[in-house]
Amino acid sequence: MLSRVADSIYWLNRYVERAENIARFINANVNLILDSPTGVAQQWEPLVLTTGDLPVFQNRYGEATAENVIQFLTFDRDNANSIISCLRSARENARSIREIISSEMWEQVNTFYFMVQDAAEGQATFEPQHFFKEVKLASHLFAGVMDATMTHNEGWHFGQMGRFLERADKTARILDVKYFLLLPSVKDVGTTLDELQWMGLLRSASAYEMYRKCQHRITPTGVAEFLILDREFPRSIRFCLMQAERSLHQITGSSPGTWSNPAERSLGRLRSELDYLSIEEIVQMGLHECLNDLQQQIYGVGNNIFETFFALKPIS
Structure with missing residues (x-):
């Protein structure tokens, strides 16, 4: 197998998994705030620290509010670890090896990316809990499609x-x-x-x-x-x-x-x-x-x- 192909398959999966994990962090924090006793301070900065991007976030956004952190980790195209950036990278890796992966894998990663892009363009109607649940399900679907439609070889x-x-x-x-x-x-x-x-x-x-x-x-x-x-x-x-x-x-x-x-x-x-x-x-x-x-x-x-x-x- 060409090293270029192996590299693209490797990072395609890492980026999809990374997008899912970021969705998990944010959704868990949203649910935690809803469950916490009244008067407990909301804590959003640790989520940015989890991805290792706190200095970049502080320089660009300043205060770690819910709105700023969700925007930075979800829809910020200049943040390499945001959900939309991870899926953009995953899609580009998938595009470069379309002759290697199954058509169902390409369709799923493509659909996944456009789902997030549509949410970024329609943020006025953005519902965090529903959206992050959809991200997790789309990631699971990609993993399942890959297991079911791709030969279990080196790639x-x-x-x-x-x-x-x-x-x-x-x-x-x-x-x-x-x-x-x-x-x-x-x-x-x-x-x-x-x-x-x-x-x-x-x-x-x-x-x-x-x-x-x-x-x-x-x-x-x-x-x-x-x-x-x-x-x-x-x-x-x-x-x-x-x-x-x-x-x-x-x-x-x-x-x-x-x-x-x-x-x-x-x-x-x-x-x-x-x-x-x-x-x-x-x-x-x-x-x-x-x-x-x-x-x-x-x-x-x-x-x-x-x-x-x-x-x-x-x-x-």
């Missing part, structure tokens, strides 16, 4: 790898923001507001019902363990890394537990660390520090994938 595995690495990164980011920044003060720990925010976090990952099936109480350590270490929940960091590593080995043909390039080595080491890590060890080293390290390592895996498969190398 499909590159797409899977991109999707799961993006999902692992965003799960780590939203969990870090909640634990480290979102709660107003220490005195609120254990209160109704604290529980509502942890519930909002679970809902942003579509994890609330699945968490309740295995845990009776909502506790910070319980939520962290579920979203970091659970082997079976499809949005936990550990599950995502397991699936990404599986696809990577299918691409290279090497046996699980071995490595033949830096991408396999870095991803396998990160996944194996989570295999033998307990929530008690995570709490002891500091949840923020652990999540920050996970984000850095996931970023490193992405760089290694680029260098191994996509980078243009000089001919010797």
